[in-house]
Amino acid sequence: EVGALLILDEIQCGYGRTGTQWAFEQFGVVPDILVCAKGMGGGMPIGAFISSPEIMVGFQTNPILGHCTTFGGHPVSCAAALATLQVIQDEHLLAGVAAKAARLRAGLRHPAIREVRNCGLLMAVEFASFEVLKPIIDRALAHEGVLTDWFLFCDNSLRIAPPLVKTPIRFINQFPKVAPPAAGQQDSRC
Numbered sequence: 001e002v003g004a005l006l007i008l009d010e011i012q013c014g015y016g017r018t019g020t021q022w023a024f025e026q027f028g029v030v031p032d033i034l035v036c037a038k039g040m041g042g043g044m045p046i047g048a049f050i051s052s053p054e055i056m057v058g059f060q061t062n063p064i065l066g067h068c069t070t071f072g073g074h075p076v077s078c079a080a081a082l083a084t085l086q087v088i089q090d091e092h093l094l095a096g097v098a099a100k101a102a103r104l105r106a107g108l109r110h111p112a113i114r115e116v117r118n119c120g121l122l123m124a125v126e127f128a129s130f131e132v133l134k135p136i137i138d139r140a141l142a143h144e145g146v147l148t149d150w151f152l153f154c155d156n157s158l159r160i161a162p163p164l165v166k167t168p169i170r171f172i173n174q175f176p177k178v179a180p181p182a183a184g185q186q187d188s189r190c
Helices: 023-027 053-059 075-090 093-107 130-143 168-172 179-184
Strands: 007-010 033-036 048-051 113-119 122-127 157-160
Touching: 007 023, 075 093, 093 113, 093 122, 122 130
Parallel strands: 007 033
Antiparallel strands: 033 048, 113 122, 122 157
16 A cells, blocks of 8 residues: 555564464465575574565665675575475475464463463463463473573563474473472462
């Protein structure tokens, strides 16, 4: 309507995390510019700035986007990205995201959990008491080899984004070991 470009950042939610190749597919929009990374390289550092040739001309300085590709086009990272996409397709990983997310949600039931929000395997687990539970959960999950990532803008929510290839049962089995200490040390707000 106003001639503005729609730019979407799918650095964390792209490459199948939400159950579709791109999260925007679930909302019926198509961006003019898309940025992606993280899951794209299967552990290798790579990112992409994707758009049409007509829009890319606006960034042309010879070569297009030459000013922001310090590590652009490294063959090993590009091979990793191609292999990642091939595995996602060959192993039909997107088809299993909804079922894995449902099983993971079902395993995240505990009196200390206020709410679980998700779009596919991109989840937020909101706890009733951040101050009491965060250190307990961090220690318990670290003991199980699970790294924790709490949201900066919602400090009582734990971010969960398991790999598409990890089975939910293995992930869920790590949570019961966290629940008993958390339940025993809740504050009155839980």
